Amino acid sequence: MAKSIRTKLTAIIFALLLIGVGFAAGQYYLNRTYQRQVEAAYRRALGELATHFQGLAAEMGKARLAVSVKQRGLIGSNLRSLIYAAQSNLGELPLGEINLEGVCRLLDEVYEQTYHYVQGEADPARLEELYGQVRYVNAELDSLILQKQLEFPWVSWQEYFSAAVAVPEVLQAFTLINDGLGELQAPLEQAAPFSRGEITGESISPEQAVQAARDFCRQEGLNFQLTSESKGTIPAYTVEAKDEKGRLVVEVSQKGGMVLWMMDSEEVAESRLTREEMVERGRQFLEERGFPPLHITDVQLLQNRATLTFVPLREGILRYGESVKVQVSAADGSILGFWGIPYYAAQSRLEGAREQLQEWDVQDMLRPGLEILDEKLVLLPTSGQEEVLTKRLGVRYQDEYFLIYLNAATGEEEQIVQVSSPEYF
Numbered sequence: 001m002a003k004s005i006r007t008k009l010t011a012i013i014f015a016l017l018l019i020g021v022g023f024a025a026g027q028y029y030l031n032r033t034y035q036r037q038v039e040a041a042y043r044r045a046l047g048e049l050a051t052h053f054q055g056l057a058a059e060m061g062k063a064r065l066a067v068s069v070k071q072r073g074l075i076g077s078n079l080r081s082l083i084y085a086a087q088s089n090l091g092e093l094p095l096g097e098i099n100l101e102g103v104c105r106l107l108d109e110v111y112e113q114t115y116h117y118v119q120g121e122a123d124p125a126r127l128e129e130l131y132g133q134v135r136y137v138n139a140e141l142d143s144l145i146l147q148k149q150l151e152f153p154w155v156s157w158q159e160y161f162s163a164a165v166a167v168p169e170v171l172q173a174f175t176l177i178n179d180g181l182g183e184l185q186a187p188l189e190q191a192a193p194f195s196r197g198e199i200t201g202e203s204i205s206p207e208q209a210v211q212a213a214r215d216f217c218r219q220e221g222l223n224f225q226l227t228s229e230s231k232g233t234i235p236a237y238t239v240e241a242k243d244e245k246g247r248l249v250v251e252v253s254q255k256g257g258m259v260l261w262m263m264d265s266e267e268v269a270e271s272r273l274t275r276e277e278m279v280e281r282g283r284q285f286l287e288e289r290g291f292p293p294l295h296i297t298d299v300q301l302l303q304n305r306a307t308l309t310f311v312p313l314r315e316g317i318l319r320y321g322e323s324v325k326v327q328v329s330a331a332d333g334s335i336l337g338f339w340g341i342p343y344y345a346a347q348s349r350l351e352g353a354r355e356q357l358q359e360w361d362v363q364d365m366l367r368p369g370l371e372i373l374d375e376k377l378v379l380l381p382t383s384g385q386e387e388v389l390t391k392r393l394g395v396r397y398q399d400e401y402f403l404i405y406l407n408a409a410t411g412e413e414e415q416i417v418q419v420s421s422p423e424y425f
Contacts, residue, residue, distance in 0.1 A: 049089035050138075055082045056110070057138040060131045062416035063117060064124070065395075065402060067367050071413035076118040083111045106133055199234055199344050201256025208257055209237035213250035216259040216289065217241075222248065229254075234341070236260055258344050263327075264336040268304035271330035275299055276423075278306040281333040282326040286310065294324060297424060304330040305337075312343065318378045321387050322346040357389060357408045365411040366404070370395045374425035380405055380414060390414050394425030401425075 059082065063075050086107055110130050116122040204212070206226045214224050222241040230236050235254040240247065251260040273281075279296055286294060294310035295318055301307075306328045312319050327337030362372070374394030379387050389408040394401065401422055405415040419425075 049086055052082050052086040052089065053134065053138045056086065057131075057135050058418055060110070060127070060134055061400065061418045062402070064127060064131065065367060065370065065397060065404065065416055066413060067365065068413045069120075071416065072118050072120065075416075076114045079114045080111060083107050083114075103137060106130070106137070110134065199253045199256050199258055199260075200347075201253075201258075203255055204237075204252075204257040206237055209252040209254075210239050212252045212257045212259060213239040213241075213262075217248065217250065217262065219248075224250075234260065234345070253344070256344075258340070259338065260341050260344065262335075262338040264334075266329070266334075266336060268329050268331050268336070271304045273328075273330050273333055275301070275306065278328040278330060278333065279308060281328050281335070282306075282308040282310070285326055285328075285335050285338075286324065291324065297323070299424075301330070306330060307337070316377060317389070318376055318392070319346065320378055321381045358410070360411045362391065362393065362406070362411075365406055365413070366393070366395070370397050370404075373401075373422055376425075377408070378405060382414070388414060394419075394422060396422075 056079065059075055059078050063072075063079070066072050066075055087104075090104060090107075113122055113126065113130060117127070206229070210224050210226055214222075217224075219241075222243060224239050224241045226237055227240045228238040230238065230251075236251045237254060239250045239252060241250075242248070247265045248262070249265075250262045252258065253260055279299065283294075283296075292312065294312055296308060297311055297318075297320070298309040299306055308326045308328065310324045310326070312322055312324075322343050324343045325337070325339040326335060328334070329336050357377070362375070366372075372393055372395050374392075376392045376394075378390045378392040380390045380392075381387055390405040391408055393404045393406065395404055396402075401419050401424075403415075403417045403419060403424070404413060405417075406412065407414050
């Protein structure tokens with residue numbers, strides 16, 4: 001009997017130990033899961049903060065040049081929207097770990113100045129000072145993003161928030177670059193509003209679509225197959241190919257057999273090419289596929305990929321609503337993406353635009369101190385799903401470069417865009 005009791009007691013103790021170990025393991029797992037969720041939220045907040053400060057720097061850079069009431073109002077509205085977003089990001093960071101007082105004070109001051117700016121009462125010297133502080137924060141965040149891009153994602157947050165704030169007015173934070181949104185993967189039904197028009201030509205068969213995709217990509221060893229057929233705004237065939245590197249998707253129009261867009265999912269682990277080399281690879285890719293000479297207007301670098309935007313020049317006018325995008329690998333210059341819907345659709349609507357052009361003095365429409373380095377005519381898309389003829393001025397201001405778009409009829413500012421060099425003039 002005693003032996004039976006001891007056996008039962010041992011079994012009970014053993015069961016309690018198992019329950020205790022299981023409970024402890026479960027708590028540890030839940031704690032680690034919660035910790036990772038919190039860390040992911042912090043990283044997202046810092047990533048968004050970096051993006052919003054980049055936008056603030058761009059808008060404040062433009063604010064120093066704007067003259068018209070309309071443009072000042074637009075810039076002021078954009079600044080306030082970005083400040084709201086940045087303040088929301090700050091509220092999601094661990095306030096007990098880092099000193100956010102300086103950057104909060106900076107955002108408050110910029111917010112207050114936006115109202116004076118819209119009314120034309122802002123102090124130019126104060127505006128320059130705030131612009132310098134915002135640029136400093138933006139540069140710090142951009143630098144840290146590049147440093148952390150290839151690190152293992154679950155680095156201890158004690159490391160991320162251990163750096164001291166070097167200057168009272170700014171925040172030193174750490175972040176990882178978020179995955180890109182796949183700019184070239186927009187569905188056909190969501191193409192840019194300025195792709196209005198149609199793609200003409202004879203209807204092609206599924207077999208011809210597969211051959212068109214193969215001819216366009218020009219990659220050996222890939223087996224292309226038709227995977228679907230869409231009947232949206234622009235009827236198209238979807239053709240895919242897979243290999244050990246990833247998946248290649250190509251959309252081919254059912255009329256004319258045009259490649260509307262192409263996307264390669266291959267990962268790019270490093271960057272070896274310069275911006276100029278990637279632009280040249282993009283130009284060569286388009287020339288080999290029969291495109292006329294196009295003008296480069298934008299280069300966006302993200303995750304070791306460069307997204308290049310080209311626009312055609314017709315009747316002496318740059319057609320911004322008819323763009324072609326090419327995505328280039330920064331590792332070896334291979335083409336990872338293409339988007340040509342606006343360009344192809346525009347071929348059926350070659351209307352004139354010069355009747356909007358009126359005579360007025362460019363210098364009268366600009367603030368003093370700007371050096372005009374380039375002037376071109378541009379047909380510019382607007383938020384109202386229209387296009388307006390503008391004079392695009394490439395200017396230099398205090399060793400920085402901007403594109404100013406003036407309405408060709410009225411001379412009023414339509415847009416101000418900062419660029420890295422006169423290469424984009």
